[in-house]
Amino acid sequence: MNDKRTNEWLNSPSPDIDERTLMDYLEGKLTPEAQHEVEKAMIDSPFLNDALEGLSAVSNKQRVATILDELNKDITNKTKSRKIKYNPLIPNIQTLTITVTITVLLLVALGFVLFKMLMAN
Numbered sequence: 001m002n003d004k005r006t007n008e009w010l011n012s013p014s015p016d017i018d019e020r021t022l023m024d025y026l027e028g029k030l031t032p033e034a035q036h037e038v039e040k041a042m043i044d045s046p047f048l049n050d051a052l053e054g055l056s057a058v059s060n061k062q063r064v065a066t067i068l069d070e071l072n073k074d075i076t077n078k079t080k081s082r083k084i085k086y087n088p089l090i091p092n093i094q095t096l097t098i099t100v101t102i103t104v105l106l107l108v109a110l111g112f113v114l115f116k117m118l119m120a121n
Contacts, residue, residue: 017041017048023064026056 017038024030025038042048058064091099 019064019068022052022055023061026052027061 021030021034021038025035030038042052055061055064058067
């Protein structure tokens with residue numbers, strides 16, 4: 001798996017903490033210094049804590065890369081920008097709000113002028 005994409009997925013504060021480092025941490029293969037770095041990063045990143053919890057729940061550790069690729073593909077497919085069809089006959093909410101506000105103000109001003117004219121007579 002691409003380390004850059006893995007780091008983005010993990011939202012890790014440290015570029016040294018990638019999928020392999022997390023797996024080594026879970027399997028107890030890291031040096032005490034490297035374990036300390038992972039634990040220090042876990043303090044700053046609740047997402048990293050969740051990632052470690054999720055990775056520890058996977059029984060087949062060799063499938064983690066496959067699972068991550070599938071998740072990334074699903075996320076990419078679901079978050080693709082969808083084209084919004086523009087219909088010039090239907091005004092957007094901002095234009096509609098401005099039009100209604102101006103109309104109400106004009107009606108209030110007209111009412112005020114008519115009221116003054118009636119009171120003058």
